[in-house]
Amino acid sequence: MKIQTNSSGTRSIEVSDDHLLTIEKYQLFRDLIDSNGYVDEQVLDKLKLNIRSLLEGQAGKDKTLLDLCLDVIYHPNMKAFGLQQLVLLYINWKNQGNENLGSTTRAIQGTPFN
Numbered sequence: 001m002k003i004q005t006n007s008s009g010t011r012s013i014e015v016s017d018d019h020l021l022t023i024e025k026y027q028l029f030r031d032l033i034d035s036n037g038y039v040d041e042q043v044l045d046k047l048k049l050n051i052r053s054l055l056e057g058q059a060g061k062d063k064t065l066l067d068l069c070l071d072v073i074y075h076p077n078m079k080a081f082g083l084q085q086l087v088l089l090y091i092n093w094k095n096q097g098n099e100n101l102g103s104t105t106r107a108i109q110g111t112p113f114n
Helices: 017-025 041-056 065-072 080-096
Strands: 001-002 012-014
Touching: 001 080, 012 065, 017 065, 017 080, 041 065, 041 080
Parallel strands: none
Antiparallel strands: 001 012
C-alpha cells in the first residue's frame, strides 16, 4: 500500500501490513493527536520522540520497529501530511479487521481530519 506524502501527490511511501502491525503492537498512535485533530510537524516530532524512547529500551531489539522507522517514519518524504495519510490508512486497515463486528467507519486518504 502506498500513502501520499504531499498534497500534490508527487511523493509517496510504501507501507506494508508488517508496518501496520508494528504500529498496532506498540500503539504508536495512542494519544498522539491532540483534541483539535490536526496533524502537524509537532505531532510528527512527538511520534519520533516516542519511538526513540522505545528504541532505547527492549523494543530497540525488535527488527519490525526498526524497519518501520527506516522505511516509513524517518523516510525523507515523511512530513505531517504523510503522517495524516498513515493514520488514515491505519484506521481503514483496523476497520477491515473489524468488519464482522459491524464497524462502518471509513477514513478517506487525501482528506484532512478537520
